[in-house]
Amino acid sequence: MKAMEHLKTITHHRYLVRQHCFRVGLYWQGLTHDLSKFSPTEFLVGAKYYQGDRSPNNAEREDKGYSSSWLHHKGRNKHHFEYWIDYSRGQERLLGGMKMPVRFVAEMFMDRIAACKTYQKDKYTDASPWKYHLQSRLVHEIMHKDSLRLLEHFLQMLAECGEDATFAYVKKYLQHERKRARKQFIENHIKGRKREK
Ligand SMILES: [Zn+2]
Helix, strand or coil, X not given: CCHHHHHHHHHHHHHHHHHHHHHCCCHHHHHHCCHXXXXXXXXXXXXHCCCCCCCHHHHHHHHHCCCHHHHHHHCCCCCCHHXXXXXXXCCCCCEEECCCCHHHHHHHHHHHHHHHHHHHHHHXXXXXXXXXXXXXXXXXXXXXXXXXXXXXXHHHHHHHHHHHHHHHHHHHHHHHHHHHHHHHHHHHHHHHHHHHC
């Protein structure tokens, strides 16, 4: 059991994501990011299969054929596109990625940055998350096209313009999105009701 090492890894990851999220105004998500990793279902697996350089979920998967920890995690954390897999209404597939709310795409973006910083240490550059993204096949096949496009937009901007400019842009983008959602809500519920009368 490597409980202390695993605890340190989670705490450090949460610290990085929290810092990034706060810079774009995502305070609640920054504070609650990955909290389910402290539940016994996830924590005990993490401590038992601790690897240091890769996810313990992979080791559990190789051992048991599936990862109970990952299934628990992705079912509770909306910043993973896997959370948004549902029955697809399209013809091609039975299951597919649904469109993610923008604030969770932003949290996913911060999660990627933090993971790259942890794994690549002093080799990390602003282009690392974009390069990592290009190699992951799964995300391109399953994630909803609109959400994927937005994530890639953020990742490319980070690679080209750096953290300060990109985070300021994401913050504005989220503010704009909140305004749009509020307007839509009013339109659907208040104005719609007046029209019914
Ligand atoms: Zn997570």
